[in-house]
Amino acid sequence: MKSSTHPQNTYIGGHVERVEDYRFLRGEGQYLDDISRPGQWHAAFLRSSLAHGTIRKIDASAALAMPGVHAVMTAADIEGNIPTIPFRRPNPTIGPYAQPIIAREKVRYFGEPIAMVLADTAELAEDALQHVVVEIDALPAVIERVHAMSDAVLIFEDTKTNIPTVFNAEKGDIEAAFAGAHYVIRDQFATQRQTALPMETRGLLAEWDAQLGQLTVSGAAKLPFFNRTTMANMMNLPEEAVDYIELDVGGGFGARGEFYPEDYLLALGARKFNRPIKWIEDRREHLMAIGHSREASCDVELAFSKEGVILGMRGDLYINIGAYVRPNGMTPVRNAAQFMSGPYRIPAIDLDAHAFVSNKTPAGTYRGPGRYEGCFFIERLMDQAAGALGIDRLELRRRNLLTHEEMPYPLATVLPSDGRAETQCDSGDHREPFETVVKESNWAEKAHLQGQLIDGRYHGMAIGSFIEGGASGPQENVRMQLEADGIVSLYAGSSAIGQGLETVLAQIAADYLELPMERIRVFHGSTTYLKQGWGSYGSRATVMGGNAVIDAAKKLLGEFRLHAAKRLGLAPEELTITEGVARAADGRSVPLVEVAKDGINVDGFFKNQTPTYTYGSAFAHVAVDPGTGHIEILDYVVADDVGRIINSMTLHGQVMGAAVQGFGSVFSEELVYNDEGQLLVGSLADYLIPLATDYPVVRCISLENYPSPTNPLGAKGAGEGGIIPVGGVVANAVANALSSLGVQPKILPLSPSRVWELIEDARARA
Amino acid sequence: MKLPHFEYEAPASLDEAVALLVAGDGSARPIAGGQSFVPVMAFRLAEPSMLVDLRNIPGLDKIEITDAGVRIGAMVRWRDVLDDARLVEALPLLPAAIDHVAHYQIRNRGTVGGSLAHADPAAEMPTIALTCDAVLEVVGSKGQRSVKAADLFMGPLMTSLESDEIITSVLLPAWPADRRWAFQEFARRRGDFALAGIALFYDEDASGAAHNVHIGAISVGDTPLRLAKAEAVLNGRKIDEAAIAEAAAAASAEVDPSGDIHASARYRKSLVGTLLSRALQGAANRKAK
Missing domain, CATH: 3.30.365.10 (Aldehyde oxidase/xanthine dehydrogenase, molybdopterin binding domain)
Structure with missing residues (x-):
């Protein structure tokens, strides 16, 4: 759909190949590790091996005696209070939970930085880590929700609670909605702790020019300007005295490019010793140090009329945000509350999203933050409600999807406000991508396969829908x-x-x-x-x-x-x-x-302060092997309306990549901790991301029927939508496949072991 | 995850290699493809004083097929096994199993001898060697000797080899043309460590009853395992539905796997039975040549 105010189009909307690819395919990309400076030192970080404890002693003398080792910086090198990392989305109660850039008295998670070794090479710096002696008295590790929310062990001794904030999402008259309900479904679900896992780990090169009083930080990503301001404030420098240099970046997905403790420590070292200092995170420390996300659980209810019209949604969400509130650590929490209603018309909402701290790596955003979790919760409720109401699963959705006539459509108001309390879907008709997916998936022809055991595998299908906020x-x-x-x-x-x-x-x-x-x-x-x-x-x-x-x-x-x-x-x-x-x-x-x-x-x-809302639907056809618990995605179709397509190739790349990343979320990726709060995942042999060959069938369809009224292009943000529905859609397809056994997946990931156990337990009950 | 400091030598003969290991007094390690041991070093779980690289030693990279069986040099790489068309007839179980080894980059470098010496119970080659009654040739400061695969594996990443001994080859005994066999493995992603795996073969007598049943299991114990009870169920019986079900139950009962972040113990126990049952069905249904 092209507006007459647009000039003659030649490129926008076209099938234009990425200009970046020539550089990458010729091996001419410039990543942080391609950059080195004469005389640079390499940094390695000593990280806590305990989840919770009091630091008694740090003795670096043996490390300092090693040839090629120049310095070991600890909290003792910082005068006065240890600086904390500022919030990007502040709210009134999170102040005491900010992350100090290095541990002084206490460690609060496995992997928290305790010391930084500076040496001639990365190998020497890592050798020296083994010779820094740290004594920590263990404190009880707080890992799980019930323990954390009981406040039996306070992670921050100066606070009264392990719950920094409870966000409330509210809309309409919730009491009346439930009082007038014909049917209410209530259930509990959980999504597992993950991380975004960019293929290029974090890394920075910090350089100090003593004559100019100038700090240059190479390896910036995501938000260089905010980080420059943050760094300048923390280093007590004028903003113009700090430059952030962006190089090629091997993926971000919300996690890479936020301000982390290491950023400050590297700059501090460069300034103190007047040396370029370089650091590349290794994969093991990446898994324990970069922002985690997605560890959410809930107890939620949906109220329906006899005809299957949603009257209201209420309940509680619980998000494990780890040991500290990081710059955007609250975004997934407030998002889960505001966006759980997704594409559905829900006149009354009352959701409390509880953010609680624990002795795990601090959390941040990961592609579709809060939205992926909320979509899993509500889509699971929708399918179960359809069964109970005796209404076809697709028909139940048709009765509740938002239409063009209702736009702009306000979502629930979220308080306390982080600056985004109120928002509304800007344009669109959510029935269109839904019906597109129904048609493209050949649902009608395949419907007879539902729940069938064919060649030893159970077949199942599902369609779910989502909204994606964009244009921050x-x-x-x-x-x-x-x-x-x-x-x-x-x-x-x-x-x-x-x-x-x-x-x-x-x-x-x-x-x-x-x-x-x-x-x-x-x-x-x-x-x-x-x-x-x-x-x-x-x-x-x-x-x-x-x-x-x-x-x-x-x-x-x-x-x-x-x-x-x-x-x-x-x-x-x-x-x-x-x-x-x-x-x-x-x-x-x-x-x-x-x-x-x-x-x-x-x-x-x-x-522009008005977000755009891309919206869409996804279809999955799965086959479940009851002997191994393996689930194969036989077909996956996703359609979304992005307002205006600028480049269909990069758009499909985003949607397809996000969908496959979502399969990793549903099936295999999990940051597992033991009871003592130690992370048991140390490499990519443990953290199982999808391989290029794992999911060959993902079909993308892009629509541009309703341009966004918020901007002259009419475009909407489209980088995250593909991942949002995957959990709900796949879990519903698995439930559909195993309907003869009555299996209802409620916890992700759907690992072979978990799926097999669901089947076995269902058989034992029967 | 940077490597610790170590000395490196790549001698041109076995004698020199053994001498270097002797001089290392237990802290020098032989290295072949490096696909398992180098990551172990990067995680600082091993810090050998010296790596003795076997790459320059001639004669360790041959696959020989004789009346005695298939002799595979220690430095033969997975890729060489998969590319050797003779093996599909001479020892079909071997390429079928090696096809599950990791990813192609690793298959280009990883070696048969290295995998046997590494003794990972989740790897394919140790279980194949055990299942096939393989005999290894090793050389060390006390000279050459033969070691049965059954006597090699002592625990996870532990063998009965002395620290100055190097595996030079492994002999997999000759394989009758009409032998029935199957390999089944299940991993979370193709190429990952197996959650469980089954390698098996048996011969049939004139009446169609199975004998000489060999069943090996991957990744359900501290070492590669032979499933003696399941074998006993099948020896002397026709491989029909009842026999398969009974053998699968016996297999699940006789293993005692541990759970980890990838799968529960209960699941792995069941999976052994499932995979054995599928393997036996595959073997029984495979058309005889």
Whole structure:
């Protein structure tokens, strides 16, 4: 659907190949580990081997005596209070739970940094770790929800509770909704602790220029500008004295690029010793140190009328956020409460989302934060309710999916506010992707397979739906500069985390400038390019960055018009500009390259506090082997409406990648702790992410029937939606497959062992 | 996960290699493909003073097929096993099992001898050697000797070899053309360590009854296992539905696996029976040549 206000399209909406790929395929990508500086030292972090304890002694003398080891920094090297990492989304009660950048008196999770060794090589630094003696008196480890919420052991001795915040999502008259209900379903579910696992682990290179008083941090991702401000404040430097440099990034998914303790310690070391300091996280420490996510459980109810119309939803959600509240640690919690209603019309809501601390790695966001968890909960309730109400599962959804006529549709209000208390679905008709999936999956033809045992495997199917928030505010900035050779350099505040940002922004710039894409050169992410920028999170880069590009393109063409008119001695409005040439009525013309020497340089902005809501549905057809508990995905179809498709290839890449990442969530990825709070997962042989060959069948369908009214492009954020429905849809398909046994999966992941045990237990009951 | 410091030698003869191991006095280790032991070192679970790389020693990379059976050099890589078309006839159980070894990058480097010496109960080759009554040739400071696979595996990652002994080859005894066999393994992802696996073969007499039944199990004990009770159920019987069910129950009953983050003990116990039952069905249904 193309609006007449858009210029002639050539690139937007097209099947445009990623411009980044040439660089990557030729091995010319520049990742953090490709960068080294003369005289640099390498850092290694000594991390707590206990989940909870009091530090008695740290003795680094043996390590310091080793050749090539230069320093061992501990809390003792920091004067005054240990700085804590600031919150990106503050609320009134989380202050005491912030993470100190190094442990001084107490350790609160397995993997918490205690000391940083600086040495000539990474190997030497790691050797030296084994010679730092640390004595810790163990305290009782608080691992599980009931123990944590009992407050029997307070993780922060100066607080009165292990529950930093309870978010309440509220809407309508909940008492009346349940009082008038014909049927109420109530159940408990849980999703397991995971992490985003970018393939490139974290890493930074910190450099201090003593003469200029300048700190440069390479290896930025996600939100370089916020982190620069944070670093400048913590280091007591003016903002201009800190630069964050973005390199190629091997994935982010919400976890990479947040401000972590190591970021500060590396910068502190670089400044103290006036040496470049480099650190690459290894996979083992990655698993214990990068933000975890998704450890959620619930006890929730849905009230229905006799006709299967949802009247209300209430209950409690419990999120294990680990030992500290990290910069965006509360986002999954408040999101789970606000977005659990998903694509459904629910007039009354009362959900309490309890964030509790524990002696586990602190949590943060992971693609579709809170939404994946909430979608699993409500989709499981919907299928069980359909059975109890005697209404077809698809029909029950048709009666409750939001329609175009209801837009904008307000979701529940979430308090305490983190700045996003109220929100509303911006546009769309949720029945369209649903019916698209019903049709594309050949549901009607396959319906007879449901619950059938064929060649030793039970077949099952399900369809579920989701909404995805995007376009996180408040603003994005870009700068466009016309170069002497007629190339337009585009400097964007958005950052690239593997999503094809260079391609998408170049497409938009090329269309609005009416130039070939080859004449656009995109630079992004580093704080050296722009005074202010925001980055890439909350599915925002295409919408926020893309609309800022439009603003800059219009301004650049305006400058072109002025300068060309001057050369021709005409009034600006007498010129027509097409495809990089300003033309006068008398046939004279000025090409864009000719005004380059005038120094044309414009800033573009897009301000927007209103999120976009992509929405969609997904179908799964599974076969369950009752002997091994193995589940095969025979077919998977996902359709979403993204408002406006900028690049169908990168969009499908996002949706397909997210769906496969979701299969990892449903089947195999889990950060398992023992009762003492030790993480039992230390490598990728333990943490089982999907392999490229594991899930060959994922079909994506993209719709653009309802452009977002929130922005000139009409685009919606689309980086996360693919992962959101996977848990609910697959679990419902498994329940459908095993319906003859009465198996109802309520806990993820659906590992072979767990599925087999569900089957065995059901058989034993029968 | 950086490697600890170690010395490295790549001698050109077995004598030199053994001498280096002797000089290392227990802290030097031979290394072949490095696919298991190098990660162990990176995790700092082993810090040998020296790695004695066997790559330059000639004659360890041959697959020989004789009347006695299949002799496989210690430095033969998984890829070589899978590429050797003769094995499909000479010892079909072997390539069928090796097809489950890890991922192709690892199969390009990992070796038969290295896997036997590493003695991981979750690996395929140790169980194949045990199931097939293999005999290893080893050389050390006291000279050459033969070691039965049944006498090799002492515990997880533990063998009966001396610290100066190097495996040079393994002989898998000759395989009758009409022998029945099967291999079944289940892992969470293709190429991962098996949650359980079964390797088996048997011969049939004129009446169609099974004898010489050999059943090996992967990943359900501290070492590779032979399932003697399940074998006893089947020896002398026709492999029919009742025999299969009885053998599967016996197999589940005679193993005592432990649970871990990937699967419960209860599941693994059951899985052994499931896989044995599927393996026997496969073996019984396989068309005789």
